[in-house]
Amino acid sequence: METYTSARALIDASKPDRPVFGIRPHAAAQAAQWFLKNFPGEVAYAYKANHSVFMIGALYGAGITQFDVASIVELEDAATIPGVNLHFMHPVKSRSAIRLAYHEYGIRCFALDTEDELAKILQETGGAKDLQLFVRIAVPAKNSQVPLERKFGTSGPKAAKLLVKTRQVCDELGMTFHVGSQTTTPDAYINALEEVHRLIVKAGVVVDAIDVGGGFPARYSDSHPAPLSAFMDAIKNGFEKLPVANACRLICEPGRALVAEAESLLVRVDARRGNELFINDGSYGALFDAAHLNFIFPVRLVSRDIPSAELLQPFEFWGPTCDSIDRMKGPFLLPASIREGDWIEIGNVGAYGRAIGGRFNGYGSYLEGILLDEPMYTMYPVQQAAAAIG
Numbered sequence: 001m002e003t004y005t006s007a008r009a010l011i012d013a014s015k016p017d018r019p020v021f022g023i024r025p026h027a028a029a030q031a032a033q034w035f036l037k038n039f040p041g042e043v044a045y046a047y048k049a050n051h052s053v054f055m056i057g058a059l060y061g062a063g064i065t066q067f068d069v070a071s072i073v074e075l076e077d078a079a080t081i082p083g084v085n086l087h088f089m090h091p092v093k094s095r096s097a098i099r100l101a102y103h104e105y106g107i108r109c110f111a112l113d114t115e116d117e118l119a120k121i122l123q124e125t126g127g128a129k130d131l132q133l134f135v136r137i138a139v140p141a142k143n144s145q146v147p148l149e150r151k152f153g154t155s156g157p158k159a160a161k162l163l164v165k166t167r168q169v170c171d172e173l174g175m176t177f178h179v180g181s182q183t184t185t186p187d188a189y190i191n192a193l194e195e196v197h198r199l200i201v202k203a204g205v206v207v208d209a210i211d212v213g214g215g216f217p218a219r220y221s222d223s224h225p226a227p228l229s230a231f232m233d234a235i236k237n238g239f240e241k242l243p244v245a246n247a248c249r250l251i252c253e254p255g256r257a258l259v260a261e262a263e264s265l266l267v268r269v270d271a272r273r274g275n276e277l278f279i280n281d282g283s284y285g286a287l288f289d290a291a292h293l294n295f296i297f298p299v300r301l302v303s304r305d306i307p308s309a310e311l312l313q314p315f316e317f318w319g320p321t322c323d324s325i326d327r328m329k330g331p332f333l334l335p336a337s338i339r340e341g342d343w344i345e346i347g348n349v350g351a352y353g354r355a356i357g358g359r360f361n362g363y364g365s366y367l368e369g370i371l372l373d374e375p376m377y378t379m380y381p382v383q384q385a386a387a388a389i390g
């Protein structure tokens with residue numbers, strides 16, 4: 001893999017004919033180090049957010065050895081990392097996935113949110129006595145750009161009953177939740193931990209581990225989250241108030257916050273029509289979130305210099321497929337003179353961009369390069385001074 005000092009250097013040197021992922025492993029490593037130092041518990045990585053070997057290598061090199069996986073394919077990939085501890089945190093798993101995870105890969109940690117799933121886990125592991133079972137509870141999404149409400153999580157009397165039943169059969173009882181991805185204020189975790197508190201009291205069970213999930217924010221052009229330190233403080237306070245806090249592990253499993261900044265997408269303008277730019281990647285590629293969730297990623301022109309006085313103006317993007325939902329409405333602020341043949345760096349797409357991209361219409365094939373410069377926006381204090389914009 002070639003290394004470049006910047007996106008501009010990559011474009012100049014490699015004259016690509018496809019969209020390019022500009023990977024900044026040092027940014028992922030820095031994010032991981034920050035979490036390992038500041039989160040008041042253990043830090044796992046949600047593998048789904050970005051599976052690039054460079055990203056995983058950077059996180060692992062920084063000290064992340066626990067991974068949350070959601071499928072057998074992720075599990076098989078992650079299991080190749082030496083000495084990893086894998087958590088199978090999808091609340092609905094096939095029987096074959098449970099069998100394979102437990103018997104072939106030695107996974108002991110599973111999430112569940114129903115009695116049916118509990119029964120399934122017990123049946124497929126042969127009534128194992130060494131299970132770490134995390135009951136996923138439903139919590140409201142507050143200031144989350146990607147709420148994960150409704151699909152998973154138990155609540156009220158059902159949750160208390162499930163906690164009691166699970167306690168009776170597991171080695172370690174955990175509780176987990178997800179406040180929604182790109183949660184921009186820490187009160188979501190405060191509310192969630194209060195709900196954990198209420199349920200522990202209601203069920204009257206000893207809980208050995210609390211996993212606060214992911215949800216921690218990244219910076220985007222239209223998203224200015226509270227500092228990550230405020231999230232750490234809120235979680236620490238909420239956790240310490242729990243009646244079980246003294247003898248309980250605390251875990252988080254961020255995806256977005258560890259990798260969002262660490263990857264840019266470099267795209268070429270193939271046509272301009274007024275304020276509409278037709279680019280060579282889109283909603284079926286790495287820009288799903290821009291198209292469907294209206295994320296406004298930071299952008300900059302990288303293929304040529306522009307006079308410093310040149311004004312920026314709002315543009316929208318069309319992706320390369322024939323489909324009219326392949327549209328990223330933005331607005332994305334770029335120099336007024338932008339034209340066909342220009343290359344744009346779209347920053348902070350490291351979370352879920354690469355992971356979601358498909359091959360519709362023959363697109364979705366990328367080149368890659370390592371970038372040594374800093375991400376376009378950062379949440380991490382050390383990088384702040386060096387960040388290119390923001």
Ligand SMILES: Cc1ncc(COP(=O)(O)O)c(C=O)c1O
Nearest residue numbers: 046089181214215216254255256
């Ligand atoms: C169970 C679980 N944990 C962690 C994550 C990572 O969330 P985020 O990327 O918002 O940190 C997800 C995302 O969907 C998830 O479903």
